[in-house]
Amino acid sequence: MVKILLVGNGAREHAIADALARSTHSPKIYAAASDKNPGITRICEETGGEIILGKPTDPKFIAETAQKLSVDFAFIGPEEPQFHGVADEVEKAGIPCVGAKRGPSEIEMSKAFMRRLMWKYDIPGRLRFMAFKNVEDAIAYINEYAESVALKPARQAGGKGVKVIADLQAYLQQDKAEVKRKHAQDIYEKHMKPYTDIEDRILIEQKVEGPEYTIQCFTDGKTVKPLPLVQDNKNAYAMDIGPETGGMGSIGGPGLTLPFISEEEYKQSAMIVEKVVRSIENELGEPYRGVIAGQMMLTALWGPTIIEFYSRFGDPEAVNVLPILETDLVDISEAIIGGKLHKIDLEFRETATVVKCIAPKGYPDRRDLAKGHPITVNEEAIRKRGARIFYGSVGLKNGEMVTGGSRAVEIYAEAASIPEAAEIAESCIDSVRLKDDWGLFHRPDIGSETLLEKRIELAQLIREIYNYRKEKNLIGRQVDWIPGRGRIEYQA
Amino acid sequence: MKIKERCGVFGIYAFDQKWNVSRFVYYALIASQNRGQETCGIATFNGNEIRCTKGKGMVEEFFSSEKLEKLPGWIGLGNVSPTNPESHQNIQPVSANNSNLVFSYNGKILNYREIVNNSKLGENEDANIAAKLLSEELEKSDPLEATESVMERFRGAYSFVAVTKNAEMIVARDPMGIKPLCIGSFGFDHGAVASESASLDVIGADYKAPIKPGEIYVFTPYSIERKQAFKPQPKYCAFEYVYFSRPDSIINDKSVYEARMKIGEYLAKEFPVDADAVVGVPETAIPFAMAYSNYTGIPIEMGFVRTGRAVRTAIKPTQFERLVGVQLKLNPIRRAIRGKKVVLIDDSVVRGTTTRNIVNLMRNRIGAKEVHVRIGSPRLVSPCPFGVEVPEKDELIAANLTPDEVSRVVGADTFAWLSLEGVVDAIGFPKEKLCLGCFTGEYPLGG
Numbered sequence A: 001m002v003k004i005l006l007v008g009n010g011a012r013e014h015a016i017a018d019a020l021a022r023s024t025h026s027p028k029i030y031a032a033a034s035d036k037n038p039g040i041t042r043i044c045e046e047t048g049g050e051i052i053l054g055k056p057t058d059p060k061f062i063a064e065t066a067q068k069l070s071v072d073f074a075f076i077g078p079e080e081p082q083f084h085g086v087a088d089e090v091e092k093a094g095i096p097c098v099g100a101k102r103g104p105s106e107i108e109m110s111k112a113f114m115r116r117l118m119w120k121y122d123i124p125g126r127l128r129f130m131a132f133k134n135v136e137d138a139i140a141y142i143n144e145y146a147e148s149v150a151l152k153p154a155r156q157a158g159g160k161g162v163k164v165i166a167d168l169q170a171y172l173q174q175d176k177a178e179v180k181r182k183h184a185q186d187i188y189e190k191h192m193k194p195y196t197d198i199e200d201r202i203l204i205e206q207k208v209e210g211p212e213y214t215i216q217c218f219t220d221g222k223t224v225k226p227l228p229l230v231q232d233n234k235n236a237y238a239m240d241i242g243p244e245t246g247g248m249g250s251i252g253g254p255g256l257t258l259p260f261i262s263e264e265e266y267k268q269s270a271m272i273v274e275k276v277v278r279s280i281e282n283e284l285g286e287p288y289r290g291v292i293a294g295q296m297m298l299t300a301l302w303g304p305t306i307i308e309f310y311s312r313f314g315d316p317e318a319v320n321v322l323p324i325l326e327t328d329l330v331d332i333s334e335a336i337i338g339g340k341l342h343k344i345d346l347e348f349r350e351t352a353t354v355v356k357c358i359a360p361k362g363y364p365d366r367r368d369l370a371k372g373h374p375i376t377v378n379e380e381a382i383r384k385r386g387a388r389i390f391y392g393s394v395g396l397k398n399g400e401m402v403t404g405g406s407r408a409v410e411i412y413a414e415a416a417s418i419p420e421a422a423e424i425a426e427s428c429i430d431s432v433r434l435k436d437d438w439g440l441f442h443r444p445d446i447g448s449e450t451l452l453e454k455r456i457e458l459a460q461l462i463r464e465i466y467n468y469r470k471e472k473n474l475i476g477r478q479v480d481w482i483p484g485r486g487r488i489e490y491q492a
Numbered sequence B: 001m002k003i004k005e006r007c008g009v010f011g012i013y014a015f016d017q018k019w020n021v022s023r024f025v026y027y028a029l030i031a032s033q034n035r036g037q038e039t040c041g042i043a044t045f046n047g048n049e050i051r052c053t054k055g056k057g058m059v060e061e062f063f064s065s066e067k068l069e070k071l072p073g074w075i076g077l078g079n080v081s082p083t084n085p086e087s088h089q090n091i092q093p094v095s096a097n098n099s100n101l102v103f104s105y106n107g108k109i110l111n112y113r114e115i116v117n118n119s120k121l122g123e124n125e126d127a128n129i130a131a132k133l134l135s136e137e138l139e140k141s142d143p144l145e146a147t148e149s150v151m152e153r154f155r156g157a158y159s160f161v162a163v164t165k166n167a168e169m170i171v172a173r174d175p176m177g178i179k180p181l182c183i184g185s186f187g188f189d190h191g192a193v194a195s196e197s198a199s200l201d202v203i204g205a206d207y208k209a210p211i212k213p214g215e216i217y218v219f220t221p222y223s224i225e226r227k228q229a230f231k232p233q234p235k236y237c238a239f240e241y242v243y244f245s246r247p248d249s250i251i252n253d254k255s256v257y258e259a260r261m262k263i264g265e266y267l268a269k270e271f272p273v274d275a276d277a278v279v280g281v282p283e284t285a286i287p288f289a290m291a292y293s294n295y296t297g298i299p300i301e302m303g304f305v306r307t308g309r310a311v312r313t314a315i316k317p318t319q320f321e322r323l324v325g326v327q328l329k330l331n332p333i334r335r336a337i338r339g340k341k342v343v344l345i346d347d348s349v350v351r352g353t354t355t356r357n358i359v360n361l362m363r364n365r366i367g368a369k370e371v372h373v374r375i376g377s378p379r380l381v382s383p384c385p386f387g388v389e390v391p392e393k394d395e396l397i398a399a400n401l402t403p404d405e406v407s408r409v410v411g412a413d414t415f416a417w418l419s420l421e422g423v424v425d426a427i428g429f430p431k432e433k434l435c436l437g438c439f440t441g442e443y444p445l446g447g
Helices: A011-021 A040-048 A058-070 A080-081 A087-094 A111-120 A133-144 A169-190 A263-284 A318-323 A329-338 A378-384 A418-427 A448-472 B023-028 B064-069 B113-117 B128-138 B142-153 B197-202 B239-244 B256-271 B287-297 B320-329 B353-366 B401-412 B420-427
Strands: A003-007 A028-033 A051-053 A073-076 A130-134 A149-153 A161-166 A203-204 A212-219 A224-226 A231-232 A235-237 A241-244 A248-254 A289-299 A303-310 A352-360 A371-377 A388-391 A394-397 A400-404 A409-415 A432-434 A479-482 A486-489 B008-014 B038-045 B050-056 B075-081 B094-096 B101-109 B155-163 B169-173 B184-185 B190-194 B205-212 B215-220 B223-228 B279-280 B303-305 B328-330 B341-346 B371-373 B414-417
Touching: A003 A011, A003 A058, A011 A028, A011 A318, A011 A329, A011 A388, A011 B142, A028 A040, A028 A058, A040 A479, A040 B215, A051 A418, A058 A087, A058 B341, A073 A087, A073 A329, A087 A203, A111 A130, A111 A203, A111 A263, A111 A329, A169 A203, A169 A479, A169 B023, A212 A263, A212 A303, A212 A318, A212 B287, A224 A263, A231 A318, A235 B094, A241 A394, A241 B169, A248 A318, A248 A418, A263 A289, A263 A303, A289 A448, A303 A448, A318 A352, A318 A400, A318 A409, A318 B239, A329 A400, A352 A371, A352 A418, A371 B038, A394 B184, A418 A448, B008 B023, B008 B101, B008 B155, B008 B169, B023 B038, B023 B064, B023 B128, B023 B190, B023 B197, B038 B101, B064 B075, B075 B155, B075 B303, B101 B128, B113 B128, B113 B353, B128 B142, B128 B155, B128 B303, B128 B320, B142 B169, B142 B215, B142 B223, B142 B256, B169 B320, B197 B205, B239 B256, B256 B287, B256 B420, B328 B353, B341 B353, B353 B371, B353 B401, B401 B414
Parallel strands: A003 A028, A003 A073, A028 A051, B279 B341, B341 B371, B371 B414
Antiparallel strands: A130 A203, A149 A161, A149 A203, A212 A224, A212 A231, A212 A289, A231 A248, A235 A241, A248 A352, A289 A303, A352 A409, A371 A400, A371 A432, A388 A409, A394 A400, A479 A486, B008 B075, B008 B190, B038 B050, B038 B075, B094 B101, B101 B155, B155 B169, B169 B215, B184 B190, B184 B205, B215 B223, B303 B328
């Protein structure tokens, strides 16, 4: 019998717990969490484990809990515990860990580290960027260059604070510069304020266009094993309209790629992640053990291009891949820990998957309003439709389930095709309700034929351009001419 | 005399309140100028108050940087209109309930007199009545229900956008969808709605979809509510494709340019003629002429250069001024026309005066050998009840004369209108989904 301590309490961790619980080693699952996620709680209880409430980001608390329970290994779900060195502390206590240590987790924590690494090691799929330590320099840069950019907090800040601005119409430049300046100020004063663990403050990256997708991988530092591709949908509302969220739902399969990503692009994406994993070890002198995910975009510049890295599974992306994972997750975890991942063959059920997130109104920008609403789930109805529910940002208050301010639950469905799976997931939406008159929202269009066709069309357009550029030996190269300064080639 | 569309509407909603959207509305309205050139207006909401600036003239003439800077806010709305109301308060966007609501509207509500008589709203123009009605309903119920109940009482063709002091942007299109309206977005930052997709292009937003007939959208700080409040019974205005809309617009998910190219092709198929050159009257008829040339192999020539702005709708009070207008605007390129047998293609013929002037110019002043007129629209026989200004029947040449008679009146060798079937095929919707009233005299709602 194996004992496992799972750290974290979102839908992603619910999916991890679920996959671990399917193991033939019949593990006892314990969870260290800040709140009682109903899904994780149930799995812990059913496997003979329990939930231990506390701060998942507190390395001492986690290490002590792991020791007290004498677990065989810990599995760290979210990024913040990694950034706080939870894996390091747990290992110090003699307990092995699946999940990036403080050092390797820098690939997600510091976007400047990630970009510098990619340039230093000449890894394909990299973008131009500028990192700023103070707001004045960032603003001076914004004033000088009117370009399409992504403004980001230099550190992962709970997925918040990113602003992408296409700046192509000269007549709207002033208004856009104004918003860029205000946003740089916001990043500096608001989003980055709580974080003192990194020197860079603001990142300005070149904006690229194309369809996005996520490649999640297991790695023991030497071997990188990619999981099937998933595409998340970031806009809050239907038709890709609305503010940026952590993701309102995602699609995957059938098979290893998506209907709009080729086999070759999948391989190239995995190769990029592998190069990054290797260069992390080269740079830091310690191996990356755990999960790493590339948030990719197919661009005209490179084909597969890195937008960000996660040092963990994506959420909701984890919920697409873990339910169809047929290889024993305990075996995989032990292979990661033992550096024997090359001996594992990952197998997945051949099916299309759709995840739809349901969030209280107010998410993503007014979580204060989205929080604290009593919520009910008719699990029986969802089961009857052949779908499953994963609990996310919900907690218990006076014995009642209440919303936590982010995406409350995620509905998972599978079928032969994405649109069919989407229909099943959609039919379960009204099984989730608030008990008060505040509202919930979700995206009815995720996985629809229409949206899928749009992605396919966009991908095809981008593919034609990058293939053309490849033929002309232009891949990754950016040539510019600035009046008075002359020709500039950004590629080293 | 040209036919005038009723209005262009536009609305934009920023999800991040850092944005000032007035300049976005301004450029979107410039891109809608084809839909109205007499009045224009912009209203914005900044979280505290709604401000509205409107007046007579073209968007670029009326709005200065100073005026735009006095319109701060993250929700914006605009209107261009070809009609010039008597009082300033009736210029769109109109306000209701002490400026708690602003309203921009395109269309015509047929039963508005009835509504006025049955209510205490007072005498006013239909945009104002609609705004007041909506504002009254909003006092009683939530925006979706309020809009639905207002739409239940309207009989007519309309698209509207309203902004309230509760930071809502309400968008609706009538169940027949006669007036166009579409939705788009700019990254994670804005949602926008516009009469024509070209307005979205111009501000860098991506076109997403048409607003469906009978559909309501409500933007709030925490959601976009969407409801198919009435069963769609499409009767899309065919004239949008023939004439009103910009060729770079997508209307009801169909490309206007594609429709116009097909119209040119059908003209060539239906009315071929032996000629040396194809010439289109700028601007609308250019794609017709290009497609006519592509299909027949007769070279296309640039027949005219326009002088002055692309004013389409100015009402010229006298025959003399109308004549001056045409001659000033369209200067023929002699070398392209002299001594040739020319196919002259135009978008519409209302009274025949303009066509006669052009034919006369080409023939008698420049020396075209033959002039064959082809019109990219079927015979225009009936005035429109839905807010498009078409002259009365006795002023419409097509309602009164046969093509042969018209060709004698305008002095052409031959003259032909596109067939009704041709225009329907070119647009690509089944006949029953189009309003073809101006060509047939039969309007939905018995208009």
